[in-house]
Amino acid sequence: xxxxxxxxxxxxxxxxxxxxxxxFEKATEEEKRQQDVMSESTTFFKDGMRKLFxxxxxxxxxxxxxxxxxxxxxxxxxxxxxxxxxxSVEGKRDKGAKNLAPFEYSKAEQAYIAKGNYRFPxxxxxxxxCRDYFIRVIYGTRVSLxxxxxxxxxxxxxxxxxxxxxxxAGGRPDLIMMRIVDIIYSLPDMLVVILLSVVLxxxxxxxxxxxxxxxxSNMVSLFIVFGLLYWVGMARLIRAQILSIKENEYIxxxxxxxxxxxxxxxxxxLPNCLSVIIISTALQIPSAIFTESYLSFVGLxxxxxxxxxxxxxxxxxxxxxxxxxxxxxxxxxxxLIVLSLNLLGDGLRDAFDPKLKxx
Amino acid sequence: xxxxxxxVQHLKQYFKVRNGWKLLDLKAVDDVSFTIKHGQTLGLVGxxxxxxxxxxxxxxxxxxxxxxxIIFDGEEVTSKNITAMRxxxxxxxxxxxxxxxxxxxxxxxxxEPLDVHKLYSTRAERRDKxxxxxxxxxxxxxxxxxxxxxxSGGQRQRIGIARALAVDPKFIVCDEPVSALDVSxxxxxxxxxxxxxxxxxxxxxxxAHDLLVVQHISDRIAVMYLGKLVEVADADELCNEPVHPxxxxxxxxxxxxxxxxxxxxxxxxxxxxxxxxxxMPTGCPFRTRCKYATEQCAQVCPELTxxxxxxFVACHNR
Ligand SMILES: Nc1ncnc2c1ncn2[C@@H]1O[C@H](COP(=O)(O)OP(=O)(O)OP(=O)(O)O)[C@@H](O)[C@H]1O
Ligand code: SF4
Ligand SMILES: [Mg+2]
Numbered sequence: 037x038x039x040x041x042x043x044x045x046x047x048x049x050x051x052x053x054x055x056x057x058x059x060f061e062k063a064t065e066e067e068k069r070q071q072d073v074m075s076e077s078t079t080f081f082k083d084g085m086r087k088l089f090x091x092x093x094x095x096x097x098x099x100x101x102x103x104x105x106x107x108x109x110x111x112x113x114x115x116x117x118x119x120x121x122x123x124s125v126e127g128k129r130d131k132g133a134k135n136l137a138p139f140e141y142s143k144a145e146q147a148y149i150a151k152g153n154y155r156f157p158x159x160x161x162x163x164x165x166c167r168d169y170f171i172r173v174i175y176g177t178r179v180s181l182x183x184x185x186x187x188x189x190x191x192x193x194x195x196x197x198x199x200x201x202x203x204x205a206g207g208r209p210d211l212i213m214m215r216i217v218d219i220i221y222s223l224p225d226m227l228v229v230i231l232l233s234v235v236l237x238x239x240x241x242x243x244x245x246x247x248x249x250x251x252x253s254n255m256v257s258l259f260i261v262f263g264l265l266y267w268v269g270m271a272r273l274i275r276a277q278i279l280s281i282k283e284n285e286y287i288x289x290x291x292x293x294x295x296x297x298x299x300x301x302x303x304x305x306l307p308n309c310l311s312v313i314i315i316s317t318a319l320q321i322p323s324a325i326f327t328e329s330y331l332s333f334v335g336l337x338x339x340x341x342x343x344x345x346x347x348x349x350x351x352x353x354x355x356x357x358x359x360x361x362x363x364x365x366x367x368x369x370x371x372l373i374v375l376s377l378n379l380l381g382d383g384l385r386d387a388f389d390p391k392l393k394x395x
Numbered sequence: 396x397x398x399x400x401x402x403v404q405h406l407k408q409y410f411k412v413r414n415g416w417k418l419l420d421l422k423a424v425d426d427v428s429f430t431i432k433h434g435q436t437l438g439l440v441g442x443x444x445x446x447x448x449x450x451x452x453x454x455x456x457x458x459x460x461x462x463x464x465i466i467f468d469g470e471e472v473t474s475k476n477i478t479a480m481r482x483x484x485x486x487x488x489x490x491x492x493x494x495x496x497x498x499x500x501x502x503x504x505x506x507e508p509l510d511v512h513k514l515y516s517t518r519a520e521r522r523d524k525x526x527x528x529x530x531x532x533x534x535x536x537x538x539x540x541x542x543x544x545x546x547s548g549g550q551r552q553r554i555g556i557a558r559a560l561a562v563d564p565k566f567i568v569c570d571e572p573v574s575a576l577d578v579s580x581x582x583x584x585x586x587x588x589x590x591x592x593x594x595x596x597x598x599x600x601x602x603a604h605d606l607l608v609v610q611h612i613s614d615r616i617a618v619m620y621l622g623k624l625v626e627v628a629d630a631d632e633l634c635n636e637p638v639h640p641x642x643x644x645x646x647x648x649x650x651x652x653x654x655x656x657x658x659x660x661x662x663x664x665x666x667x668x669x670x671x672x673x674x675m676p677t678g679c680p681f682r683t684r685c686k687y688a689t690e691q692c693a694q695v696c697p698e699l700t701x702x703x704x705x706x707f708v709a710c711h712n713r
Contacts, residue, residue: 285494289555292455293508293562294481303507307498 084311087387094383097376104373108178116156117168119175120341125155129166135359136162160365164355173365176343181373183255183344184325187262191324192317194263195270202271203278204301214275217268225265229327232261233336255338258328266320273316277309311388319381322374329370345370397469400566400598401431401454406463408446408453412673421672423449425622426463428699431566431615434592436599438613438630440606440645442669446622447602448489451568454600455486468565482512485559489571489602491551495543501554502539505529508561528557532587549580556587566598574603585612606649610634615705618642621672621680624699628706638708640685679711687712 088094117123123133125144132142138161145155160169202213236257281287282305290300325345331337332346340347345366352362408424423446431437439447453460456477465472472480488494495504505525508514515521526536532553543551552572559567569588573581589612591597603609609616610630617627618641626639637643644663665684670676678696682688691711699707 284496285488285490286496288452288457289486289488289494289558290496290507291457292481292486293511293558294478295507295511299511303499304496308496 084384084388088383091383091386093379094387097379097383100372100376101380104177104181104369108174108181111174112171115168115171115174117171119167119172119343121167123162123166123168131166133158133162133166135164135355137359138361161359161361163351163362169362169365172343172348173345173369176345176348176366177369177373179255179338179342179344180325180328180346180370183258183328184321184373184377187259187266187324187328188317188320190259190263191267191270191320192313194267196274196313198267199271199274200278200301200305203275203282204297204305206279206282210275214272217271220265220268221272223265226330228265229261229331230334230336232264233257233331236260237336253339254331254336258331258337262324262327266324270316270320273312274309277312278305281305281308311384315381315385315388318377318384322377322381325370325374325377398432399430399466400433400468401600402464402466403430403454404428404464404466406450406453406465407461408449408458409461414673419673422622422675423672424453425675427619427622427624428463429617429624429627431598431600433565434596434598435614436592436601436612438609438616439600439602439619440604440609440616441619442604444669444672445619446672447604447619448570449622450619451486451570451600451602454568455481455484457486482562483564484566484568485562485564486568486570487552487555487559487572489574491548491555491575494555495551497542497544500540500542501529501534501546504543504554505557505561508558512562514562524561528561531560531591532557547580548576549584552576552584553587556584556591560591560595563595564597566600568600568602570602571604572601573608574605581608588612606634606645618645621669621675623680623696623709624707625681625709626707627699629704632704632706638702638706638713639681639710640687640713641681679709 112118123130123142125142125148128144130142130144132144134142136142136158138159139157140161141149141155141157149155158168158170160173163169163172198213198217202210233254237253240253240256287300287304290304295303328337328344329346329349332344333350335347335350337346338344348366349363349370352359352366356363406424406427407422410421410423412419412421427450429437439450441447449458452458454465454472456472456474459474467480467484470476470480472484499507502522502525505528506521509521509524515524525539529536529539534550534553534557538546538550543554546554552575556572572588573584576584585608588599588601592599599612601609601612606616610633613630615627616630616633617624618633618639619625620641626633626637626642633642634646637646640663644665647663667684670680670683676683676693678694679685679688679692680696682692685692687710689712695711697709697711699709702708
């Protein structure tokens with residue numbers, strides 16, 4: 037070997053890659069200060085929210101959703117009819133108030149108004165059983181939103197627990213758990229939904245007057261069906277997310293300081309897949325609403341006289357030729373809700389996905 | 396108390412790798428033994444993929460060792476006592492970007508070891524400890540509430556070092572702590588490691604692929620090739636009188652800016668690629684690229700033998 041002393045640095049030349057040993061000296065206070073990053077402190081959440089509110093589509097859908105929410109909360113208070121009430125004028129059943137067009141009054145009502153009284157208009161008209169259609173659509177929207185929201189929560193909880201266990205454990209447990217998911221995934225879901233709803237609505241009997249009975253066994257079986265079937269997509273998603281987060285060295289770092297698996301899942305893994313969880317839950321709601329509408333449409337959804345958007349659309353089918361607006365209102369409502377939730381979900385993804393940091 | 400803080404005996408780490416239908420053993424670390432004295436630094440060098448990181452992680456039982464003994468401070472490290480051991484052994488990671496959780500503030504990152512081992516009794520005490528750790532590694536106290544993604548690479552590495560120091564360890568595995576940093580910042584961070592060693596008396600296993608950096612900070616250096624140690628010696632001796640052909644080629648690749656010296660020494664260019672760790676050559680792992688290779692090298696794997704003065708070499712012919 038050529039004799040050279042690495043401690044003696046020869047004169048430095050241009051383009052050389054030699055380390056300058058004089059740089060191995062303690063950094064001065066000034067040098068340390070130079071390293072300070074000047075960027076302003078923003079939390080991840082604030083940053084995401086800022087981006088979300090820059091997205092016109094997302095803001096629009098938030099506005100539409102807020103409007104719908106306000107409507108379904110406020111409307112039952114100022115509309116003097118209830119969703120199951122058969123219209124009557126001065127205590128007498130109003131037989132003429134059948135299939136009225138929007139803002140039309142029946143003969144009895146016109147006489148009542150002529151006497152100088154005030155009668156609240158039928159904004160969407162009435163149905164063939166002389167019930168105010170507007171309030172029925174409002175209640176239908178309520179039911180659909182509740183179903184969508186709770187079904188998504190159920191899906192989220194089951195999928196989250198299953199997916200995080202599978203992803204964190206890895207290896208053989210993961211293999212087995214994912215094959216179970218594959219099997220459930222490969223079932224024709226609509227067929228199973230219909231079969232389960234039929235079977236469950238036979239089995240489930242509730243004490244009359246209880247909250248569950250009010251929702252009807254169909255509705256409860258709907259939640260169960262969702263819980264049993266639709267969590268698989270969520271579980272897969274969360275597992276994949278956890279597998280990729282597990283690759284990060286901060287997980288190893290947490291293990292190297294002696295943290296327990298529970299601590300690592302709570303403190304490191306879940307916060308880092310939170311954005312994905314929020315986004316996919318937001319996207320889950322419209323699909324649940326859609327399924328509920330579908331089931332109600334084929335007659336397996338909520339129990340009459342409780343309306344849902346799907347069952348309203350279904351009963352509008354019969355008079356489609358003469359009263360097309362009765363299909364238009366619930367259908368429009370479904371479209372508005374599903375569309376704005378989808379757009380909001382997309383907006384959330386754009387705002388919170390760390391891989392789209394550019395904007 | 397023995398003079399060694401760490402004694403590693405015949406450490407093996409085999410990963411099971413699926414190759415088509417077959418399960419193969421990937422011998423990432425194969426029969427590695429070394430010791431580190433109290434408050435000293437052992438440098439570990441070798442090219443990418445030779446198993447340096449795996450050695451470091453196996454020491455802390457981040458990977459369960461396939462075989463071998465790790466004796467820390469006179470006590471064997473097992474999966475039972477590892478939680479207690481992690482109060483005395485810590486690690487600084489290679490990548491300052493992925494080793495800090497982007498959703499945690501600096502305060503929480505540094506405070507996490509304190510939380511896990513419950514090393515404080517009041518919130519105020521926790522905060523005091525964190526602030527003094529930040530001062531130790533040269534971070535401003537105002538940075539405590541910032542998120543890790545707001546910092547430069549050098550500052551992130553300081554945060555990682557503060558986290559490792561939080562439990563007051565006696566030994567730290569530094570896994571290429573500077574290779575992701577700019578050269579000027581490398582110098583500052585390496586300085587800090589030396590300062591900390593003087594002040595706190597910690598011992599390091601300092602992993603790097605840059606011999607110059609390692610020579611600067613280490614008392615002894617171990618050279619690794621394909622999961623095996625090929626040469627271990629005092630830092631200056633290894634750099635000035637390398638014996639193993641692989642070490643010689645590594646040193647000849649260190650750029651020297653003086654044309655006279657460059658001309659005088661011949662550059663040893665290694666032929667061929669590093670063999671895959673899945674298909675290790677028989678006998679000496681280096682024989683496919685060694686110009687001194689003989690018949691014996693293909694049959695018998697050379698052991699590390701003492702060449703006097705604490706200079707160990709694994710080679711039949713040198
Ligand atoms: N968890 C693992 N499973 C399977 N193989 C692994 C695993 N970790 C590392 N390996 C393999 O072990 C070998 C050694 O890897 P290691 O990361 O220890 O190398 P290294 O010396 O640290 O390289 P670098 O300088 O690039 O960091 C490589 O061939 C790698 O592919
Ligand atoms: S044992 Fe043989 S092949 Fe291996 S380094 Fe020595 S001379 Fe080369
Ligand atoms: Mg490495």
